[in-house]
Amino acid sequence: MTALELSAAMQAKKIGVAEVLQAQFTRVEQSQCNAFLALAKERAFARAHEIQAKIDAGEVLSPLMGVPIAIKDNISTKDIATTCASKMLQSYVPVFSATAVEHLEHAGMIVLGKLNMDEFAMGGSSETGHFGAVRNPWNVDCVAGGSSGGSAAAVAAGDVPLTLGSDTGGSIRQPCAFCGTTGIKPTYGAVSRYGLVAYASSLDQIGPIGRDINDCAALLEIISAACDNDNTYVMQQPFCFDRSDCQGMRIGLPRNYFASGIADDVKQSVLAAAREFEAAGAHIEEFDMPLMDEMIQAYYVIACAEASSNLSRYDGLKYGYRSDETGDLQTLYKVSRSEGLGLEVKRRIMLGSFVLSSGYYDAYYKKALQVRALIKQAYDELFARFDMILSPVAPTTAYKLGENVDDPMTMYMGDIYTVSVNLAGLPAVSLPCGFDKQGLPVGLQLIGNAFDEAKLVAAARAYQRRTDFHTKLAGGAQ
Amino acid sequence: MSWEIVMGLEVHAELLTKTKIFCGCRASFGGEPNTHVCPVCSGMPGALPKLNRAVVDCALRLGLALGCDITRHCKFDRKNYFYPDLPKAYQVSQLYAPICRNGKLGDIRLYQIHMEEDAGKLLHTAHGTRMDFNRCGVPLLEIVTQPDFRSTEQVLAYLEQLRETLVYLDICDGKMQEGSLRCDVNLSVRRPGEDFGTRTETKNLNSFKAIGRAIAYEAQRQIALLESGQTVTQETRRWDDNKEQSYSMRSKENAQDYRYFPEPDLLPMHIDEAWLARVQASLPELAAAKRARLAQEFGLSEYGAKLLTEHKELAGLFEDIARQSGQPKEAANLIIGEIMRLMNSTNTLPEDVRLDAGKAALLIALVVDSSISRAAFKQTVGAMFTHGVDPQAYIDENGLRMVNDNSAVEQAVAKALAENPNAVADYNAGLEKAFGFLMGQVMRQLGRAGNPEVVRKVLVAQLTIAEKPA
Numbered sequence: 041m042t043a044l045e046l047s048a049a050m051q052a053k054k055i056g057v058a059e060v061l062q063a064q065f066t067r068v069e070q071s072q073c074n075a076f077l078a079l080a081k082e083r084a085f086a087r088a089h090e091i092q093a094k095i096d097a098g099e100v101l102s103p104l105m106g107v108p109i110a111i112k113d114n115i116s117t118k119d120i121a122t123t124c125a126s127k128m129l130q131s132y133v134p135v136f137s138a139t140a141v142e143h144l145e146h147a148g149m150i151v152l153g154k155l156n157m158d159e160f161a162m163g164g165s166s167e168t169g170h171f172g173a174v175r176n177p178w179n180v181d182c183v184a185g186g187s188s189g190g191s192a193a194a195v196a197a198g199d200v201p202l203t204l205g206s207d208t209g210g211s212i213r214q215p216c217a218f219c220g221t222t223g224i225k226p227t228y229g230a231v232s233r234y235g236l237v238a239y240a241s242s243l244d245q246i247g248p249i250g251r252d253i254n255d256c257a258a259l260l261e262i263i264s265a266a267c268d269n270d271n272t273y274v275m276q277q278p279f280c281f282d283r284s285d286c287q288g289m290r291i292g293l294p295r296n297y298f299a300s301g302i303a304d305d306v307k308q309s310v311l312a313a314a315r316e317f318e319a320a321g322a323h324i325e326e327f328d329m330p331l332m333d334e335m336i337q338a339y340y341v342i343a344c345a346e347a348s349s350n351l352s353r354y355d356g357l358k359y360g361y362r363s364d365e366t367g368d369l370q371t372l373y374k375v376s377r378s379e380g381l382g383l384e385v386k387r388r389i390m391l392g393s394f395v396l397s398s399g400y401y402d403a404y405y406k407k408a409l410q411v412r413a414l415i416k417q418a419y420d421e422l423f424a425r426f427d428m429i430l431s432p433v434a435p436t437t438a439y440k441l442g443e444n445v446d447d448p449m450t451m452y453m454g455d456i457y458t459v460s461v462n463l464a465g466l467p468a469v470s471l472p473c474g475f476d477k478q479g480l481p482v483g484l485q486l487i488g489n490a491f492d493e494a495k496l497v498a499a500a501r502a503y504q505r506r507t508d509f510h511t512k513l514a515g516g517a518q
Numbered sequence: 519m520s521w522e523i524v525m526g527l528e529v530h531a532e533l534l535t536k537t538k539i540f541c542g543c544r545a546s547f548g549g550e551p552n553t554h555v556c557p558v559c560s561g562m563p564g565a566l567p568k569l570n571r572a573v574v575d576c577a578l579r580l581g582l583a584l585g586c587d588i589t590r591h592c593k594f595d596r597k598n599y600f601y602p603d604l605p606k607a608y609q610v611s612q613l614y615a616p617i618c619r620n621g622k623l624g625d626i627r628l629y630q631i632h633m634e635e636d637a638g639k640l641l642h643t644a645h646g647t648r649m650d651f652n653r654c655g656v657p658l659l660e661i662v663t664q665p666d667f668r669s670t671e672q673v674l675a676y677l678e679q680l681r682e683t684l685v686y687l688d689i690c691d692g693k694m695q696e697g698s699l700r701c702d703v704n705l706s707v708r709r710p711g712e713d714f715g716t717r718t719e720t721k722n723l724n725s726f727k728a729i730g731r732a733i734a735y736e737a738q739r740q741i742a743l744l745e746s747g748q749t750v751t752q753e754t755r756r757w758d759d760n761k762e763q764s765y766s767m768r769s770k771e772n773a774q775d776y777r778y779f780p781e782p783d784l785l786p787m788h789i790d791e792a793w794l795a796r797v798q799a800s801l802p803e804l805a806a807a808k809r810a811r812l813a814q815e816f817g818l819s820e821y822g823a824k825l826l827t828e829h830k831e832l833a834g835l836f837e838d839i840a841r842q843s844g845q846p847k848e849a850a851n852l853i854i855g856e857i858m859r860l861m862n863s864t865n866t867l868p869e870d871v872r873l874d875a876g877k878a879a880l881l882i883a884l885v886v887d888s889s890i891s892r893a894a895f896k897q898t899v900g901a902m903f904t905h906g907v908d909p910q911a912y913i914d915e916n917g918l919r920m921v922n923d924n925s926a927v928e929q930a931v932a933k934a935l936a937e938n939p940n941a942v943a944d945y946n947a948g949l950e951k952a953f954g955f956l957m958g959q960v961m962r963q964l965g966r967a968g969n970p971e972v973v974r975k976v977l978v979a980q981l982t983i984a985e986k987p988a
Contacts, residue, residue: 116564129563136557138564237563242782269558270566271784346782349598352607353561357649373600396598396777405779 043107043201043255050106051095057106057150058088064108064152068199073175075190075199077113079153080120084108087150094148103258105148110200112191113154114161115246116235117141120151124237125169126159128354128361128380138235139270140204140246140263147262152200155190159382160351161211161239163187164454167445168384175441176219177514178480182438185215191249192219196481196514202250202259206236208243209339210433210458213470216249217433217483220472222500222510223249224256227490228465229274231260232267238350240343241272243462252510253469253500257281260493279493286499287321291486292426294329297457303436309474309482310432313503317430320502325426330418331460334411336452339459340388341395341408347385348392354380387448412463419464423489428496430486431457433470437480461487469496472509481509521707521744523737524714525667526629529680531659531690532636532698533576538655539635540567540610545657547696551641551650559635559655561605566783569594573657574787576689577617577633578797580659583687583804584628586621590789594633594781599774602649603638610635611660613778615786623683626676627664634658659689665704665714670733674726677701682805686830694725701729706750707740715740716750720764722757732757735764808833816846825854829868832857838875843882852878856899864904872906881909894918894966920969927964927976934959935980945981953977 041049049055061084068076091106111117114124116134123129137145145151158168166174166189174189176182177197184193188205192215195203205212207225216223224247231246238244248259257279264278293314298307318324356362356376363375381389395404422429434454444451461468467488474482488496504510538545541558557565581588593615596608616632636656641648661680667673681699684690691698706717720736723729735757740750754773755764768774803811805827812833813823827833832853840849861871881902885895890913898918901907913919921927934956935942941959944952956977961968 122563124563132563134557134562134564136562136565233564234566235564238783240782269568271568272566272782274785345779349596349608349777349779352598352600353563353605355600355607357602358561358605369602393777396779398775398777401777401779 041201042251044103044258046201047104047107051100053095057092057095058085060106061085061088061108061150061152064200067197068153068194071194071197071199072180073177073184073190073193073197073199074172075156075174075184075194075197076110077123077125077154077156077171077190078121080117080151083120084150084152087145091148091150101146101148102262104144104202104262107149107202108152108200109144109149109259110153110155110191110194110203111141111151112157112188112203112205114157114206114237114239115141115204116237117151117154120154122154122237123170124160125157125171126381126385127170128377129359130170130361132359134235136235138246139232139267141235143263143265144204144259149202149262155188155194155203157190158187158211159385160237160347161187161206161208161244162347162384162388164210164214164451165439165444166190166193166215167441168382170382173441176438176480178220179438179478181440182480183218183441183443185218185434185438187211187215188223188249189215189218192216192221192223195219195221195249195251198513202248202255204246204259204263205249206244206246207462208239208245208343209462210455212247212249213433213458213468213483213485214454216470217472217481217485218438220481220483220509220512220514221249222252222256222472222504223247223470224260224493224496225461225468225470226260226264226493227467228462229272230279230467230491230493231263232270232273234267234269234273238346240346241350242346243339243343245462251513253471253497253504256469257497281494281497283501284494284498285320285502286317289322289427289495289499290425291317291322291324291499292422292429293324293326294429294431295326296328296332297431301435301453301456302432303476305474305476306432306434306436306482309476310430310484313473313484314430316503316506317499320506322499324430327422327425329460331411331415332456335415335460335463336456338408338411338415339455339463340391340452341404342412342463344388344392345396345405345408346392348389348396351381351385351389356380384448415460416464419460419466419489428486428488428492428499430484433457433483433485437476437478437482457485461485466490467493467496469500471500471503472512473507474509520710521737521741522710523668523733524665524706524708524717525673525733526665526704527661527663527667527673527676528702528704528719529661529677530700531661531684533573533657533659533689534691535570535572535576535657537570537572539570539573539633539657540655543655545655547698549652551648551652554652555654559605560651561607561654567610567781569784569787570657573633574617574789575797576657576687577631577659578789578794579687579689579801580661580684581618581621581631582794582798583683583801584618584621584623584631586618586628586631588789588794589615589617589619591615591786592617592789593786594784595778596781597776597778599776601637602647603640603654605638605651605654609637610781610784614780617789624676624679626666626672629662629664631659631661634660665706670730673703673729673733677726677729679805682828686802686804688802697724700724703729703733703736705733705736705740707737707744715744716752718750718752719754720757721754721767724759728757728759731759731762732764735762802830805830812837816840816850818846818850822850822854825858826850831868831871835871835873835875839878839882842876843879845882845886848882848886849878852882852899856896857903860900860903871903873902877902877909884909884913888969888971889920890918891920891966891969894920897966916966918966920972921964921967924972924976927960927968927972928980930960930963931973931976931980933963942981953981956981
């Protein structure tokens, strides 16, 4: 059942809210995926009773009322530990909830727990967290993708119908592709970042992950509501998606994305999807995506620069991990940060500190900003020609756990199709579009112009009406 | 050959906005530690800044008042460094596109004015160091000059004028002792006509006196180095006013690399014509202009006008009283004489003076038309200042209205002459002080209601009559 169907059943009083919640908890507790870092049972059941009372009184809060949801652990939840999968924050409990969480609780959704991820959202496989790797429900020896690996795996395993993830360079879309789930990376500024623990502030965006586009769209309508605390949130009013389709839409297909470095199964599935869109009434036209060689470099320079600053506050003084080693202030900083932060996080902090250093700023950071401006400009020109762009999400399907952990460059190249979307601040949806020979899911992404989420949702609906990849859950879960 | 001292100043002014620069916490000075804090200003994970537009208004007020170029597309940057008083480990400031550039104050050219957030305070106790984040996020303007100063007098005059301007603009209270105005001095020395020497920056200057002492110390130190063939190291020095010397905090080689970059959490801000026009229209008259105008309009001396405009509250009070009474000299004397004396003796700040201009004008009218004496006037001003009394009622209750009725005065004089024949005889013998004694006797009978002028006339008349042979 989708989240919308589940809510409808609860609102029609065919199932009780607590009953649904209990069923989800039972599944979560049997899960093999290490997708959850914390469960908020008591709080969730208390909420379930409140929501049930409202349903019984005939109140309708939203089409997702009563639906349990789990939240990526870098999104603040009041009174529930928010660790970012880091030893540094393993004991940190926020005193406030993220605006997105407040919005979905207002809509009658029930926070069931917190989800595993790459430490501070830095990674593409959900292996860098302090609490162990997330396993792919389609094959527990494989990675779930990252950094929102827990968010995608939990949905794919049927543990929870909807989750929140965050996407800085592909962190919603790529785990969706690896786990066969649907996800939306909203336009930068469409969803409040207040309460999202920052990795790279100019790129981060919270978004929904679910079983299909309708569930994700319904959740995006809710979380895109007003926020007074985020200066970069710029929506005049929240999204309201209509029921249009992709008839007559012009879809661009970046020829050079399929030329090399892409697994054949992925290529075939995405090209087959292109034909499906054509059959649904869209016009497909090939083009060459410019700046392909510069995207990854620009992304890692900018993301790491911001990260080096954003993560400086974890200094062992105010909250979070503090080393027992005594000494002067410098020692306290050094040892606490060395022990409290993981390898990948430290790698990115050092890279980011370097590119911002005096003498290197112009050569790296400033140049990366120039590339970013060129990428934006290139997309502006493309969206004069196309309604959206269809591309693979990742060059491969899910790989084996541990396969790439010691090879950051290979890992970073896995982001080749996704990072430019964040650099340009654009929206994209990730949809399941097939399986490889091992039976692992393949994903595609549709990239739209800024705030053109409605077009993406319409096209995704048209595609999912014609295909059934999204209806399959790992291990035949229902 | 002589040495020339070259200085530039960086002044931090804490703004008087109700709330902090990026959150809704109170920005007021003091408070129990960590009571004016929230997730934003204490740097909790996930919290985001939200710009307080009143801070931009303050920056624009100063920028427009000093003739600066306003940056229409202004941005914030992060200055990164680790220190326990900085909970985010970066300070949000402006490096690449500060809100104001250029401009002038007196002869001194300004380099830039930018907005930034203050850091917290560390409290060193017997049980270790404690952190107080109340001051984190309190808005500051940093006002940076060109290296245009050549003497301590110039520096102090500039600071006094800057302080006065900030106070007149209502954007800073100008209190150095509370840290709402802080000054760093960049100083180098050179032989006249030569290029600039290597400069040092001296911090922790908490009073005008400390600034004077620190400049003298640093100039001497650099001159001594150079004259003994050594070189000056570019460094930051901290002034210790108790020991009257400074010591090196860090040299250029160890200078912190702040890794400035654009603050991604705040979108660039566009300052449009309408915004500028609104601020421009709200600008008050500044001290220098007010001084010139008051001197001209009310015929005040330069000195009097200067005293009156030192505090804009008193200047405003003066102007109100002068206008309402039509007696500018009396009004000026009231403020400079009585009010300032009372402020001193009661430790009252200008902004706390509560004096109704209309009632003060009425009181002036009473003294001018001799309804009350000067002594009664002073007494009434005191009661108005301290207890806020109504002057009319107070004068009536205390019988301060002068007796100008000649028959009552004549009776009192006659009585005094009759009771003091010796004094009359002394007066007639040419002893002038006998007159004063007799005046006193009459005034004692009449009390505060006695009009000395009237008494004097009547007394002279009666003594003259008494002198004639009966």
